[in-house]
Amino acid sequence: MKLFYANGFHGTTVDAVLEASGVPKGSFYHHFGSKEAFGLAVLDRYMSLQLELLEAASVASSAATADTLERYFDSLCQLFVDSGYRRGCLAGKFSTELAASSTPFRSQLAGSIATWHDTLAALLEQGQRRGDVRDDLSAGDLAHTVLALVQGAFVIALSSRDPAALAALRVSIRSLVELDR
Template sequence: MRAFYAVGFHGTTVDAILETSEVPKGSFYHHFGSKEAFARAVLEQYMAFQLDLMGTWADRDDLTTPEKVEGYFDELVSNFVRSGFERACLAGKFSTELAASSDAFRIELNAGFARWKAGLAAMLSAGQENGDIRSDLPAAELATTVLVLLQGGFVLALSDHDDRSLESVRSTLATVLSPPRKRRV
């Protein structure tokens, strides 16, 4: 996974994968068949990690829904900053590198993002029922907005090695998710 973060799919060679994993070439090709199949398996593992992490925050009964979303986001940011601003979102990295050139990978990415959005939508829908997430927009639309903000914030932070764009995303999340305030007349 680190090689894909560091040099991308196209920059990662099968030999580099074999060297770090200490797996014989024949075993690699027997199990995966190709570098693309291996990368799709890595993507599947990465998406499972994201969904598990999000689920950990979603299951917290001691937090409001906005606090759950912010906690999840803060943990993603913390992991990214600890990586030296190098490991943002593997799904985003693969999307920019492979989605246009590989239908199989695009389909896999689309399915992964759909699961991610569905998990966010479930969390936000529960928040709408609790009254701590705005209900004037569908939870699915809010989930898409949250994911777009996350992805965009990490892309900017990757390019400038600065977490200010991520701080902006965090404050925007609160604004986007909060129920509209009633105006005083």
């Protein structure tokens, strides 16, 4: 993942992956078959980690939904800042680089982002049933908006190296989802 974060998909060579991993070229191609297949496997692993972080923030939590989302996005933001703004959202990076030109990446990205959306929507719907998430918008619409806020904040923070967009993300998500008191 580090090489894709640093260089993008096209800027990362198989030789660089082999050197960083110490894996022989034959083993790499035997297991993955191509750089594209490797990239898709990395994307799959990345999205699995995202869902694990979200589940860890929400599992057996009696906290308000906004607090759960805040905990999740705080962990993502902290990882991003700690990396010197180099490791943001790999799905976002691959989307901008590959979705327009690669059907396999576009398809996997669409599926991965849909799963991320559905997981967020389920958490928000649970909060609506519990009475701590606004219900004048559907959980699905709220999840779409939250993901758009996250992607936008990461792009702005990446460009400016300024955590202000990430801090605004926290406030925006809370004000978006919380039931007016």
